[in-house]
Amino acid sequence: MSVPPVCEAFVLHFGEMGSRWGINRTVGQIYAVLFIAERPLCADDIVERLGISRSNVSMGLKELQSWNLLRQRSISGDRREFFHTPDDIYAIVRTLVDERKKREIDPTLSVLRELLMRSPESESERHAQERMREMHDLIELLTSWYADVQKLETERLIQLLSLGSRIVKVLDMKDRLFALPGGKRSANPDKGN
Amino acid sequence: MSVPPVCEAFVLHFGEMGSRWGINRTVGQIYAVLFIAERPLCADDIVERLGISRSNVSMGLKELQSWNLLRQRSISGDRREFFHTPDDIYAIVRTLVDERKKREIDPTLSVLRELLMRSPESESERHAQERMREMHDLIELLTSWYADVQKLETERLIQLLSLGSRIVKVLDMKDRLFALPGGKRSANPDKGN
DNA sequence: CTGTAATTTCAGAAATATCTGAAAATCCAG
DNA sequence: CTGGATTTTCAGATATTTCTGAAATTACAG
Known part of the structure; x- marks a missing residue:
């Protein structure tokens, strides 16, 4: 070399x-x-x-x-x-993730959906489908989060990532501010953290 | 089978x-x-x-x-x-990511750090190091975000992921609320999204 | 067109990765 | 201990992936 x-x-x-x-x-x-x-x-x-x-x-x-x-x-x-290569490394990573999603995640989701449509022929199949459902829902949660975040400008994305889990404090604050008198509170009231 | x-x-x-x-x-x-x-x-x-x-x-x-x-x-x-396998699929994914990070991301970060320490012997090495620096900083941003989010309870994580990029609106709200009179505003004032 | 430079294709060679069966090692009840 | 059940190891067989050189194709200046 x-x-x-x-x-x-x-x-x-x-x-x-x-x-x-x-x-x-x-x-x-x-x-x-x-x-x-x-x-x-x-x-x-x-x-x-x-x-x-x-x-x-x-x-x-x-x-x-x-x-x-x-x-x-x-x-x-x-x-x-x-x-x-593109000058912007964020652009590179976005492309990489997009392509990987298109080639691997999306097909996996459709396989899972197809398998979940079938009626189970046995208890073991029923249980297997339950697990597949959990996996399907998790993948869907992650990809829809990604689809959403993907739209942000890079500067915004960096801001968000830099915040890390401190974002949760901001969330709590919002919940508290907007808690209507007698209104429904978060299902997971402050555990201290 | x-x-x-x-x-x-x-x-x-x-x-x-x-x-x-x-x-x-x-x-x-x-x-x-x-x-x-x-x-x-x-x-x-x-x-x-x-x-x-x-x-x-x-x-x-x-x-x-x-x-x-x-x-x-x-x-x-x-x-x-x-x-x-663990019953909790979130636990499985967390383990998978942790291990992958330990085996691939962490060693990559140390290689990059080591290479960035060396003094460049030529213009082309100097430029290469600049690119490596960009990559290093991006990987570090992503891993520190992950390290942070990793600590959240699953329920909190789901809450955060479900919110997707709507989180940015909450952030803006926070910024607005806490903007001190004459204080420094965000570097990226509302572009209308 | 024609001729040359550049690129692509692809069959087979080379290199890797994976898998198996047989042998060795481990484990534990009696 | 002993002996059978179970698991692990590993050398070689098999399968898969990657790489190469030669030939075919493409691109275009003149």
């Missing part, structure tokens, strides 16, 4: 991480190289930096494009394509 | 999903079988249900135990071990 030591360590680590998350090691390395590059790179730049075959790079780039993770730029008078 | 059709579909789907997330297909299937089982199962029950070898089950269970995802129960007068 012909990159400076710091870059090499980064690239190797992300190749490793990629492979633990179901992304082929080389594809992870290609993305890492593009992520830290100073300028857009063409396929042969990547071949040179990673020391892998041209065809492997071609396939890796195609894979990354199918995940919407790359931008390309043409240089006039140069027939080659140059690739780079 | 000797399980009712609904269960089989579930198990196959989760084997598939597991393998897309860097978990071996069989390990995913073993967990799926345990997750929907009516009672704790011993290794041979799993062999029977999945139609795989005894040694494969043994290795799969060991793997799942190393992730803290299993509970075991002994039945008196029976030498075999019986395995089951």
Whole structure:
């Protein structure tokens, strides 16, 4: 690998991480190289930096494009394509989550819904469906939270994340302020925390 | 596979999903079988249900135990071990995230920190470090948010997630209420959302 | 068009990961 | 202890994934 030591360590680590998350090691390395590059790179730049075959790079780039993770730029008078990652790292993470959701979470939800529609033929199936229902509801809760938060501008998102669980105090405050005399209070009145 | 059709579909789907997330297909299937089982199962029950070898089950269970995802129960007068998943699916997800963080996110953060300590030997290394810094800060923001939210009781967590981005309105309200006369307002005054 | 540079495709090679059966180790009742 | 039941280990077999080089395709300047 012909990159400076710091870059090499980064690239190797992300190749490793990629492979633990179901992304082929080389594809992870290609993305890492593009992520830290100073300028857009063409396929042969990547071949040179990673020391892998041209065809492997071609396939890796195609894979990354199918995940919407790359931008390309043409240089006039140069027939080659140059690739780079989005400048905004938040945009990268949003895309990654969106794609993963589209490919894995959404299909899982539909499988679960389909299985929950069927009438159980036995006690064990009935129980299995109960568990699937719990899983379905949890996934739905998480994805609808995500769909909602996904819409926020990055600045707002950071504000929200920075607050962490202190947000709960703000919530309590709101509840207290808006508790109508005789109105219904939260199902979970202050436990001290 | 000797399980009712609904269960089989579930198990196959989760084997598939597991393998897309860097978990071996069989390990995913073993967990799926345990997750929907009516009672704790011993290794041979799993062999029977999945139609795989005894040694494969043994290795799969060991793997799942190393992730803290299993509970075991002994039945008196029976030498075999019986395995089951936690009843509380939120507990399962919390464990999964914790372990994944411990194994992948934490090591990544230390690699990034170590690389950011080094003095750059070239402009390209300097730029690479800038990108690594962005990544480091984002991962840190996300993990500290998670560490914080992780502490909430499940009921509170659900309340928070259900609120989704409506939480931002509550935040704005808080800001408005506490805006001291002449005090500093939010850096991002209401854009109408 | 034509010729050359660039990219993609894909069959088979190489590398990894997974799975199995047999043997070894462990466990515990008697 | 002993012996059978159970679990674990691990070398090699099998299956899967990844990678490569060669050939095919595409793109476009002249």
